[in-house]
Amino acid sequence: MNVYVNTVRNACRIGDDARRRSEARRTIKLFLASNATTPVSDSMVPDYLINDNMVDRFFGIEPPQFRSTTEFDMIIEEIERAYVLGLFFSALSSSVVVIERLLNTARMELHKLVPNKKKRLWGKGPTNDWQPNIDALLEWQYLSTDLAQELSELYDVRCRYLHSGNASGVVVDSLRAVIAAYRLLGEIIGFPPRLFQYGNFGIECLDYNDPLVRVFYSPIIVNGS
Secondary structure, eight states, X not given: OOOEEOOTTGGGSSSOHHHHHHHHHHHHHHHHTTTOSSOOOGGGSOGGXXXXXXXXXXXXXXXXXXXXXXXXXXXXXXXXXXXXXXXXHHHHHHXXXXXXXXXXXXXXXXXXXXXXXXXXXXXXXXXXXXXXXHHHHHHTTOSOHHHHHHHHHHHHHHHHHHTTOOOTTHXXXXXXXXXXXXXXXXXXTSOXXXXXXXXXXXXXXXXXXXXXXXXXXXGGOSSOO
């Protein structure tokens, strides 16, 4: 499979706390230099630009290590960078955009393959309202119950920021949105364990006929099943 693999955190998972935080600082430096037009190493970014709060935020979230690729990968990748650097509104915005796009894509594409069609959603394109998509994916068992509940509640947060509501809680709300976005990615395109397992020879699919596999994973198989 042609899989997106996040290797950014590998060096930060081993050693004592001091070593892990040191490696995290090196990684965060590259977040700062992500828009550079020429190659940049972490040694080229001054140490004073990275503070302890950035390191704490880095360890406070966990992007999916493996996932299927999407046409909005650029937005997904922006989530981690924005949150760690303290760009909280950008982190929240990119998170809810990813959630909305993935909910719409999953509902529209899976609807073509699942047996229990939703009459009011059949043939319907993307919607700004998350709830119909959440309800459908929950009934089709592609969303866990607790994540479905969290996404329903997070929709109110999304609307508050989009429609000139109180923005004073952006720091807390951004973390909530980031975590929810990563959870949704994990359950839909992050190789969920009920359909995939990791073995000595890589990622093994347990059911190639499952609609989720056919929609999000079969297209990225390089050499067939």
